[in-house]
Amino acid sequence: MTPHSLRARRRTGVVLAAALIAGGAVAALPTSAVAGPHGHGHGHGHGHGHGPAEDPDFGPNVTFIDETWSTDEINEFLDSVNDEAEFSQNRHQVFFEPGVYGSAAGEDDPATAEGIINAELGYYESVDGLGGRPDDVVINGAIHVEPHVECPETPWACQGPGSLNRFWRSMANLAFNPIQRPTAEDAARPFPAGVAEPHQMRYAVSQAAPLRRVDIQGDLTMFGRFGEYASGGYLANSRVEGTITTGSQQQWYTRDSTVGTWEGGVWNMVFSGVDGAPATDFGQPAGEGAVGVKTALDTTPVTREKPFLYRADDGELRVFAPHARTETSGTNWSTDASAGESLPLDDFHIAQAGRDTAASINRQLRRGKHLILTPGIYELDGPIRVKKADTVVLGLGYASLTPTRGNAALVTSDAAGIHIAGITVDANVPESEVLVRVGKECPPSSAKGHGRRHHGSDEDPTTLTDVFVRVGGPWVGKAVTSIEVNSDDVLLDHIWAWRGDHGNGIGWEDNTGAHGVVVNGDRVTATGLFVEHYQENQTIWNGEDGLTVFYQSELPYDPPSQEAWMDGDRPGYASYRVADHVRRHEAVGLGVYSYFWNGVDIRAESGIQVPETRGVTLRSMTSVFLDGSGGINHVVNDTGAPAVGSFASPQVISFPSS
Known part of the structure; x- marks a missing residue:
């Protein structure tokens, strides 16, 4: 793939471009991979009147934008990095320095608004503000996500794929005064997808596309203009002053935020710690034959x-590493010492793909350094x-790790407070036993609840945040x-483990994967857990006192026969499996969906399988038949109606039933 045209200038007035290809680095990639990332150099200096003259070298795929850029230059640059293919090997991180960007003059009439920041957000693109608070970077305009347009002449007639594959993109630490218009070729279509109402921005995404620490000073819509399918999603530590409209979103998890009004949702909408969240109505009549799908925890x-990169008052770039908290609600945008630790970049090793190896990175970690992984593909x-x-590992711009010798990509010790954030991990060949392992490898007896336990800290949990595995x-x-x-x-906050159902190397015997997430530790909490298409139990919980708030899973699409997909004498594998020995476990807001596409009547006996004991309790569960053949016989164990045919979506409000 050729590099993008380098049209935007840097703060220094110099265009910097580099191809991140080191000797031998590309040759080891699988044949389906394109040569390593290409992109835009980063600008030195930061436009402040004090502080150092230069920032550290973040490599060619990190770009800093400040107020010396014109609106046209910003839009042109954003348009040059938002057109990656779904499985591109290029990666992009864009930072906005503190300031105000674009004009608010046309906010009441987007169709005629001029001088606004207006661009779409693409694959493997992260856009973040560098302020201490989201409203230190104000964007008059919109950085938005639109569905795939299958039928430009009659878009209302093509609901799929819509936003079902709008993955792997993110925004954080930004304030938007929403003014949205269609962009590029979309503007020339007879019915542009990018049209929005005044004071509204669209973010029509599915998995692995988080919004964090954003301040939407208006409305936010999360599905396409013409109602296209969407399968999201995740919003955290954010404020939306107006209305959030989810429309066709099949599921969504919102955590520790403030919203004005919430409208819509299809099967499983979960809120925890959200000021303004709608009341729980899951399983209750919702009018005109509809049944409620919302579950809210206080x-x-x-x-x-x-953790996030920000510009401190002295002009230095630093990383703010927030403390863990319990029983939280609403936003917390503080960078005070009471809220977390501000870490100087001298304490970090800033890695670049093609230059750094597993050995060079590990040398720096042994020296006590934290780690920033700049955008790229790291062959390990x-x-x-x-x-x-308390080591921080922070990936920028969907930095991706792939093992090359059947090894794991990343492992941790049992030390407390380690924080792994913002990384994507791609399986490779030969087969890996595990891709990401937290804590020392357990002896077989530990998985049965009898072995040596590994101790973390409930006040300083090791945390995985925005970790996406493919x-x-x-x-x-x-x-x-x-x-x-x-x-x-351990805390798992927004995980998507995905055995691919499309792309390269897809097939029942090709991209093999038994389990997405296996939990052997005690007191592990998951907030926003997405696990899809694995060939056996997708999530296995062996530890005690586990807690999941929101779970979304699709069963594998591709079992060739029922005989090929049996858990002993049980038809199919439950997606969410709590081991029989577990005595205490809680889960809230679980959805398991089926789409068996081989034309065979394949069944899963249940989407969820748990021991029937007083200490194991579940709330707000659903099975869904998406398409294809067969389906799911029960929601949990032998409870719940079948999900077979015609978008059936039976619900179970609680288990055991009260």
Whole structure:
């Protein structure tokens, strides 16, 4: 793939471009991969009147924008990095320095508004503000996500795929005065997708596309203009002053935020710690034959916000690493010492793909450095080993790790407070036993609840945030387990483990993966857990006192026969499996969906399987028949109606029933 045209200038007035290809780095990639990332150099200096003259070198795929850029230059640049293909190997991180961008003059009439920031957000593109608070970077305009337009002449007639594959993009730490217009070729269509109402921005995404720490000073719509399908999503530590309209979104999880009004939703809408959240109505009549799909918790049991890069008052770039908190609600945008630790960049090793290896990264970690992974594809002949307590590993712009020798991509010790955030992991060949492992490898007895336990800290939990794992898609990949958690007191905040159903290297015998997430530790909490298409139990919970708030899963699409997909004598595998020995577990807001596409009547006996004991309780569960043949016989164990045919979506309000 050729580099984008480099049309935007840097703060220094110099255009910097570099291809991130080191000797031998590309040759080891699978044949389906394109040569390593190309992109835009970053600008030095930061436009402040004090502080150092230059920032550290973040490599060619990180760009800093400040107020010396004109609106046209910003839009042109954003348009040059938002057109990556779904499985491109290019990665982009864009930072906005504190300031105000674009004009608010046309905010009441987007059709005629001029001078606004207006661009779409593409694959493998992260756009973040560098302020201490979201409203330190104000964008008059919109950075928006639109569905795929299948039928330009009659878009209302083509609901799919819509936004079902709008993955792997993010925004954070920004304030928007929403003024949205169609962009590029969309503006020339007879019915542009990018038209929005005054004071509204569209973010029509599915998995792995989080909004964090954003301030929407108006309305936010999360589905296409013409009602196209969408399967999201995740919003956290954010404020939306107006109305959030989710429309066709099949499911959505919102955490620790403030919203004006919430409208819409299809099967599983979960809120925890959200001021202004709608009342719980899951399983209750909702008018005109509809049934409620919303579940709201007053607080989130455990939170630790994602670390982020910001410009401190002295002009230095620093990383703010928030503390963990319990029973939280609403936004927390503080960078005070009471809220977390402000870490100087001298304490970090800033890695670049093609230059750094597993060995060079691990040397820096052993020296006590934190780690920033700049955008790119990191080929690893051994795992990144994170051993020291409270180490921060922060990926920028969907930095991606892939093992090359059947190894894990990243492993941690049992030390407390390690924070892994913002990384994507791609399985490769030969097969890996595990891709991401938290805590020392457990002996077999530990998985049965009898072995040596690994101790974390409930006040300083090791945390995985925005960690996305793929088995197949970019190329053939194989991994028995994608994420294994062996430590106690771990927080999983927004995980998508995905055995690919489309892309490169896809097939029942090709991209093999048994389990997405296996939890062996005690007191592990998951907030926003997405696990899809694995070939056996997709999530297995062996540890005690586990808690999940929101779970979304699709069963594998591609079992060739019922005989090929049996859990002993039980038809199919439950997606969410709590081991029989577990005595205490809680889960809220679980949806398991089926689409068996081989034309065979394949069944899963239940989407959820748990021991029937007083300490294991579940609320707000649904099974859904999406399409295809067969379906799910019961929602949980032998409870709940079948989800077979015609978008059936039976619900179970609580289990055991009260």
